[in-house]
Amino acid sequence: MAGKGGKQNRPGGGLSGRKGAGEQEEEEQPLQAVLVADSFNRRFFPVTKDQPRALLPLGNVAMIDYTLEFLTSTGVQETFVFCCWMASKIKDHLLKSKWCRPTSPNTVHIITSDLYRSLGDVLRDVDAKNLVRSDFVLVYGDVVSNVDISQALQEHRHRRKMEKNVSVMTMIFKESSPGHRSRCEEDDVIVAMDSKSQRILHYQKTQGLRKLQFPMVTDNFRDMTSLTRNCKIHFCYLSELFTDNFDYQTRNDFVRGILVNEEILGNQIHMHITKDGYGVRVSNLLMYDSVSSDLVRRWVYPLTPEANFTDQEGRSCTYSRHNVYRGSGVSLCHGSQMEENVLIGSDTSIGANCHISNSVIGNSCTIGDNVFLNHAYIWNNVHIASNVVISQSVVCDKADVKEGVRLNKQCVLAYNVVIGPHISLPEGTVVSMHHPEEEEDDDDDEFLSDDADVGQCKDKTKQKVFKPAEVGSEGKGYIWKANSLNDTEDEELSHCLWGLVLNPDPESESEDSEPDDSDDPVIPSPEMDDVKVFQMEVLGTLQRGLEENISCDNLVLEINSLKYAYNISLKEVMQILTRVVLEYPFQQQGSQLTAPQYVVVLLPLLKKWSPVFKNYVKRAQDHLDCLSAFEEHFLEQENHWAAMVKVLMNMYELEILEEEMILRWFSKGATTDKSRQLRKNQGLQKFIQWLEEAEESSEED
C-alpha cells in the first residue's frame, strides 16, 4: 500500500509564501482529497474495456496524473483514490508513479472495491471508514485543471466558521461562454445562485430540456444560466447529518437532493466561479479532443507536455515554435512536416513526406510515408503504414493501421485492432477486439473487474469471425455500431463516445442565455395549475388536521412536502396558507355567514393553527406577504369588513403578526381605490391608532 508513516512536513521553502494566512490552520489539519477514479458510466466504451478511464493517455500522460498534480499543487497533502473498474491497473500505475515515492508531498492511499456502483457508494464508504477529518476536496479522476482553489477554500472555511454546518459544499465552476470548443453541451447545467451569498438555489442539467423552469425564490435571485462549465471540484464536509444522504447515483442527483431538502435539513451549497485558470472534465471523446488540443496549445500551463511533471524517466520533450513538442529519440524523415500543435512521444519514428497537424502521437510508434494526420490521437506502440489518412480519430495502444487506410472523422480503433489494407472507415466507426454482442451478455456485471471474465471473453472472441468487408482483408476487430447522432433510442448516450456535437442552434442559445426575459411568460402557465392544486391540498390537510387532531408540527411537515411536490415558492405558500385559513369558515359553513358568525368560527381556528403560521411567518417579507394575502381576501369579501379588525387584532395577539409590520403594511399605501377604501374603514383606523399609541408608549418606557 501507499500508506507511509512519518511523512515530513513541507519544508519552509515550499508553498508557504503563497498560502499566507491559511497556512497555520492547514498545518493543524492537512487538506485531504477524495479522488473517484471511476466515472460510473460507459462513455468511453469499448475503449475502457481494456483500460480504465483514469489511465487513458491525454497528451501522453494518464488523466489521473493531471488530477493528482492539480490536487498536489493546491496543497492537498493526503489523497484517497477510490477505484473500482480495473482497480488493479490503476493501483499498479499509481504505485509506479511519483505520487507513491516517499518524497511525495501528497500521500496517496488507494482504496479498491468491486462494489462501488455510484458516487454515493464511495461517499458512504468514506464516511463509514472515517477517512476524512474535515473539509475535503472531491474530484473525479478525469479532471484537468490548473485553477487555484485556495481562495475558494478560504471562502468555504470562512462560511463554515460563520454558520456552523449550514454550508455543506462549495462547488467550483469555470466560466466559459456558449459555443466554446471545450464546452460540452451535455454537461451544461443551469444554476441559480444568490449573488450576495453565492448560495446555490437551483441546479439543473439542461440537456434535453427546451424550456427551463425556475422557481422564483428570493429577490436577489440571479441566474448564472449556462455561462458556466462545471469543472467538478467540490469541497465537502461530511457531518453526521449527511450520512444518510448517499443514495444518489450521480453527482447531479446528489446536488439536487441537498437543495431540495435544504429547508428541512438546513444544508446549503455554495458556489465559486473562477475566471482564471483552466478546469475541465474529460467526459467524452469530444472533450478529449478539445482538452488535448488545449493542452498542446498551453492553456493548462504549467502542466505542459515538456514540463514532464510526472517525472518519468526518458519522457522529457523539447518545445519549439508553433507548439511542436518532440520527445527524445524521435526520428522524422525527409519532407515530413509537423505543422502546428503536434506532440510526439519518445522513440517514435515518422516516414517521409508526412503531414501532421493538431495531433498527439504516443511513445514508440512507427508511422510510414505519406501519412496525413489531422486531429489524430495516436496512443502508444501503434503501427501506421504508408499512405494513411486519419482525421479526428483515436487510435489506441498497439493498434495496427495497414497501408492505404482512411479513417474519417470520429473513428475509434480500440486496443490491438488491425485495419486494412486499403479500406475507408465511415464517420463515427468504432472498432474493437471485443464483440459487441458478447458485451451485451455480460452487461450486468460490467463493473466487475474480473480477470477470469476477461479470459472468457477472449475465448469467445476466437469463435467469431472478423468480416473483411468491414475491417479489411488483414483486419482484426469487430465494428461496433456506426455511431449515428440522431439515434435517439440510445439509452442516455451511454454508447455515444463522442458526445453531442455542439450545435450552434440559435434558438436554444437565446433561450439559454436570457431565460429571465423570454421565459417569464412561459413559466406561470404550468405553475398556475400547480398553485391551484396546492391550495386544494393545503385545505385538505388542514381539514384532516382538524378532524384527526394532528399536531401543528406534522401539519408543517405535510405542507412542506406539498411545497416540494408542486414546486411552490415560500412566498406563495404563505399567501395560500393565509387565504385558505381565512376562507375556511366559508368552506365549512357556506358563504352566507355574517360577519360576527365568521369571526366566531375563525378565531378558534386561528388560535389552533398559530404555530403553523409562526413557522412560516418569520422575516419581514413574510409578514408583508401574509398581510397582502389578508388584504386580498377582505377585498373580495366586502361585507365582512367588520370582521377584518377582529381577525387582524387576533392575529396580532396570537403573535402571528408584529405591530411594526402591520403599521408598515398600513402605511405602505394602497394601489387601488378599493384597498384605499378598506384602509379608511373605521375599525381598522382605530386599531392602527391604538397600535401606534401602544408603540409610542412602549418607546417612552
Place this chain on the structure above:
Amino acid sequence: FTGAVHGFLLSPIEAFLSDLKRGGSGTGPLRGSAETARETTALLRRITAQARWSSAGDLMEIIRKEGRRMITAQPSETTVGNMIRRVLKIIREEYARSRGKSEETDQQESLHKLLTSGGLSEDNFRQHFAALKANVIEAINELLTELEGTTDNVAMQALEHIHSNEVIMTIGRSRTVEAFLKDAARKRKFHVIVAECAPFCQGHEMATSLSEAGIETTVIADAAIFAVMSRVNKVIIGTQTVLANGGLRAVNGTHTLALAAKHHSTPLIVCAPMFKLSPQFPNEEDTFHKFVSPHEVLPFTEGEILSKVNVHCPVFDYVPPELITLFISNIGGHAPSYIYRLMSELYHPEDHEL
C-alpha cells in the same frame, strides 16, 4: 556508500523541484529571482552539509546531478543554474586552497595552460580534506550574505545615475529597478514613465508602488513607447538574465524599448545583480523561450473564436548587446563588452555545461 543524496534530503529537494515546475503560472516567476537565488544556494548548502561525500569530486558530482534536475525543472529560471555554478566554483577554490595552491593559478585559463594541461584536474578532486566541508559551507554562507545585499548594493548607486528633473522610462516591474528609483527619490525629484508591459501589465503594479513612494509617475501603453521616447533622458530597465554575449533575456517589449532608445540616442541602463549573469548564449532555442497560457491575450471565456485561432503568449524578448549602454550590478557599472570577463571570474569554464 558515498556520492549519494540520502533519505531525508530528498524531500526538500523534491519540494523545491515541484515548486520550480509550478513556478510562474503566467506572469513570470512567482518569486523574485533574488529569492530563487537565495533558496537555491540555501538548498545547495544543505546538500553540502548533509549528503555523504568524502572528497570534493564526490560533492561536485552530487551537486551537478541535482543541479541538472533543478535546471530541467524550469529551464527558463537561469538563476538556479547560475547559483549551482557559483557553488561549484566555490568547491574548486576551497579544494585548491586545501591543497595549498593559491586560487590565482586556477583563475588564469590561458591557451598555454590548456595545452600543457594538468592543473587541478590531474587528481580529479579525489584527495580527502577534513576541513573542506566546513570551508565550503562557510564560503557558501558568504555567498548568501552577498545575495542578501545585492538589491541594496545596486540601489546605492542610483544617485550617480539619476539627476534632478530627469525623465526616466522603464518597462514592466523589476524589483531591482523599483528599489533603484526609490533610492534616488529620497534625494532628487524626477519623473518616471512606465510602459505597462501587456499582456501581464506588471507596469501597473510598478507605477502604483512608485507613486506611493512619492515619485511622479506616468503609465503609457507599450505602443506609445516610441512616441514618448523623445522626451526621455534615460531608460532604466531590469532583466531576467544577462546572457554571455552581454545581451539580455528580458520581459516582452524590452526589445522595442531598446530600439526606440537607440533611435533617439537615449542611454539604456540595465540594473542586473551579478547572480543574473548566465553563461548561456541566445541561440539555445528550447530553453530561451517560455510560452505561458494564452489566457491573458485572449481570455478563455471567449467563445467560438478560440477554436479558430492559435494564440501564443511568449514571456521573453532578446535584446542584443549593441543596444545597451551600461550594466549596473551590485559591484559597480560595466559595459556590455565587459560581461564575458565577469563571466569568467564568476564561473569556472568547465562548469558552463553542467
